[in-house]
Amino acid sequence: MRAMTIFKKDLLIESRSKSGLGQVLPFALIVLLLFGFAFDTQGPLMVSISPGLFWVLITFSSILLVSRSMRVESENDAVDGLLLLGFDGISIFVGKFLALFLILLILDILVGIGVVVLFSVPIHSFLLLSLSTLLATAGIGSVGLVFGALVRGANSSESLVPMLVLPILAPVVISATKAWSDALNGHGSIFDPWLKLLLVFAVVFIVGGAVSFGAILED
Amino acid sequence: MKLKIAQRYLAASALVAIAATVVLGLFITPPDAVQGNLARLVYVHPAVAWVAYLAYGVTTLASSLYLWRPTRSLRWDRLASSSAEVGVVFTALTLITGSIWGRPAWGVWWTWDARLTTTAILLVLYLGYLALRAVPMPADKRAKRSAIAALFAFIDVPIVHESVVWWRTLHQGATVASLGMNAKIHGIMAWTMLLGFVAFTLAYCALVVFRYRIAQGEDSLRERQISQWQSERLAQSQSDADRVSELLDNANSKSNVKMV
Amino acid sequence: MNGYVEAGYGFVLGGLGAYWAWLASRNSRVKKALIPIPVENERRRPNSSNPRQGER
Numbered sequence: 001m002r003a004m005t006i007f008k009k010d011l012l013i014e015s016r017s018k019s020g021l022g023q024v025l026p027f028a029l030i031v032l033l034l035f036g037f038a039f040d041t042q043g044p045l046m047v048s049i050s051p052g053l054f055w056v057l058i059t060f061s062s063i064l065l066v067s068r069s070m071r072v073e074s075e076n077d078a079v080d081g082l083l084l085l086g087f088d089g090i091s092i093f094v095g096k097f098l099a100l101f102l103i104l105l106i107l108d109i110l111v112g113i114g115v116v117v118l119f120s121v122p123i124h125s126f127l128l129l130s131l132s133t134l135l136a137t138a139g140i141g142s143v144g145l146v147f148g149a150l151v152r153g154a155n156s157s158e159s160l161v162p163m164l165v166l167p168i169l170a171p172v173v174i175s176a177t178k179a180w181s182d183a184l185n186g187h188g189s190i191f192d193p194w195l196k197l198l199l200v201f202a203v204v205f206i207v208g209g210a211v212s213f214g215a216i217l218e219d
Numbered sequence: 220m221k222l223k224i225a226q227r228y229l230a231a232s233a234l235v236a237i238a239a240t241v242v243l244g245l246f247i248t249p250p251d252a253v254q255g256n257l258a259r260l261v262y263v264h265p266a267v268a269w270v271a272y273l274a275y276g277v278t279t280l281a282s283s284l285y286l287w288r289p290t291r292s293l294r295w296d297r298l299a300s301s302s303a304e305v306g307v308v309f310t311a312l313t314l315i316t317g318s319i320w321g322r323p324a325w326g327v328w329w330t331w332d333a334r335l336t337t338t339a340i341l342l343v344l345y346l347g348y349l350a351l352r353a354v355p356m357p358a359d360k361r362a363k364r365s366a367i368a369a370l371f372a373f374i375d376v377p378i379v380h381e382s383v384v385w386w387r388t389l390h391q392g393a394t395v396a397s398l399g400m401n402a403k404i405h406g407i408m409a410w411t412m413l414l415g416f417v418a419f420t421l422a423y424c425a426l427v428v429f430r431y432r433i434a435q436g437e438d439s440l441r442e443r444q445i446s447q448w449q450s451e452r453l454a455q456s457q458s459d460a461d462r463v464s465e466l467l468d469n470a471n472s473k474s475n476v477k478m479v
Numbered sequence: 480m481n482g483y484v485e486a487g488y489g490f491v492l493g494g495l496g497a498y499w500a501w502l503a504s505r506n507s508r509v510k511k512a513l514i515p516i517p518v519e520n521e522r523r524r525p526n527s528s529n530p531r532q533g534e535r
Contacts, residue, residue, distance in 0.1 A: 150364045151364075156354065166343075167343040171379050205371075215363070216367055219363055245484070245488065256484055259484045259488075260483075312495070319487045320483070440509060440512050440513055
């Protein structure tokens with residue numbers, strides 16, 4: 001229940017601020033358009049590269065949202081207030097993770113629609129598409145939260161978060177891209193091996209984050 | 220001081236062993252039947268790669284020992300950071316020698332082979348760790364955070380490896396791993412390879428001890444700076460207080476004069 | 480031999496040597512800074528002409 005309080009708090013902050021999705025979505029849209037200019041948007045090329053474009057774009061824009069989610073807590077030492085109020089690390093992590101997950105999913109859906117519409121990509125296995133998106137987003141969110149918390153308070157956290165998070169997320173980008181390729185090319189099923197890898201990654205980092213978050217926050 | 224002596228012996232023996240490896244590897248051993256002289260890289264490249272992995276293992280171990288309360292000590296933190304830094308150097312050398320070997324053997328400088336790609340990701344992973352360590356922070360705070368980061372990096376490595384292996388093998392056969400590696404190695408070649416492993420492990424130990432000592436020196440330097448600032452502040456406030464009381468005395472004496 | 484082998488050995492030896500040299504320069508900097516400087520820790524009396532700490 002404590003986690004729900006944090007969850008609601010973060011969503012409230014997101015809905016009231018203009019600098020979350022409100023800034024990241026236009027950014028993602030303009031990058032999609034730039035991709036369109038950079039590559040020939042007609043023909044089979046777009047189908048084969050759009051999974052990669054999508055996931056690179058999602059990873060980059062997620063990092064903006066993720067570092068924001070922890071910056072909210074580090075400004076004015078808000079997190080110390082949370083700890084003083086008796087919130088434990090696990091519930092803070094779970095609450096923040098769920099809120100971030102929801103926000104990232106909105107980003108995924110809107111950018112995904114953008115990819116499908118702008119690059120006229122056919123979808124064959126919608127189930128695989130959505131499952132892989134859910135799992136990959138969970139992985140990105142949990143890793144982002146952990147490292148956002150680890151660098152909080154640093155002056156250079158804007159550049160430090162991507163430097164730490166992107167290498168860690170390499171398997172997610174690989175697996176999610178491959179799962180999407182399978183889904184778009186029509187030889188995907190829910191037994192896709194990439195889903196397994198995404199699941200393992202998400203579970204490892206969600207559990208790891210939940211366990212270590214208390215220790216990361218109180219120092 | 221003990222560390223300094225250890226470092227001297229380690230460095231000297233590493234130097235001798237590396238020199239012996241180079242002489243044996245470049246001049247004494249016969250050229251390989253398949254790869255000719257090119258195979259001489261086998262005396263350095265795998266050894267350097269082994270040291271890179273060893274270094275990250277040590278970083279992980281030291282980080283967990285720091286996080287475990289009964290063994291918590293800044294010594295483990297220094298060891299973790301020293302080992303990671305040396306590990307980054309060896310990882311870079313692994314990639315460079317691998318690339319140099321790959322050019323004539325496979326015709327390209329870089330191939331998206333599973334091991335190569337994992338090693339490259341490993342390099343950026345620990346570069347990130349070092350970047351996190353470079354952020355100015357109180358020592359215990361930094362130690363704790365970087366230890367946690369090191370553990371997360373470590374659990375990521377097998378997942379990275381798995382994903383990269385699948386990524387390659389699901390689409391094209393592993394072409395690289397079998398080349399040259401499975402050739403049987405006999406006699407002096409095997410001994411030279413072994414010597415290479417010993418030599419670079421010794422070099423690793425010497426470098427880590429050196430780096431550790433520097434970390435020690437930097438820590439005590441920081442402590443001394445802090446205590447110096449403190450005493451300066453103290454002296455400053457003391458002189459301020461003296462000055463205030465002086466002014467008060469003056470004011471009092473003036474007013475006394477007036478009153479008289 | 481063929482250039483590649485020499486380059487490989489050269490990079491390894493050069494790389495390790497360069498790293499060692501860098502460590503040595505760092506070490507000497509730290510050592511220089513750590514040489515104990517006699518600090519006059521006496522309390523400054525009013526109107527005294529003692530230099531402030533850090534001044535010569």
